Amino acid sequence: MRPSMEIEAADSDHDLVPVYAALTRLAELDERHARVVELRFFGGLSLEEAAEMLQVSVSTVRRDFRIARAWLHQQFSPAL
Numbered sequence: 001m002r003p004s005m006e007i008e009a010a011d012s013d014h015d016l017v018p019v020y021a022a023l024t025r026l027a028e029l030d031e032r033h034a035r036v037v038e039l040r041f042f043g044g045l046s047l048e049e050a051a052e053m054l055q056v057s058v059s060t061v062r063r064d065f066r067i068a069r070a071w072l073h074q075q076f077s078p079a080l
Contacts, residue, residue, distance in 0.1 A: 022075045026068060033068040036061055 027034035032054065039050040051061045 018076070022072055025075070026071060029071075030064075030068075032056075033064050033071070036064045037068045037072070040065060 023034050023037060026037070035054065036050055039045045039053060040047075043050075045053065047058050047061050047065070050065075051058045054061065
């Protein structure tokens with residue numbers, strides 16, 4: 001199954017700066033959450049493949065990915 005959050009291709013390197021900055025902040029909070037995002041989005045790994053790479057269970061990767069997506073969504077959403 002593909003990640004439910006879509007990332008459009010960047011028009012320039014500058015478009016990736018906010019993404020990189022957000023992933024860096026996430027890694028400071030929880031390195032594994034950031035690694036799961038990298039493996040799933042940029043590496044194209046499945047839940048099972050990411051779990052094997054990280055040597056954790058599939059349910060742990062699923063939970064970490066859900067938390068990371070919510071955190072990233074909040075970072076890119078306008079403040080209410």
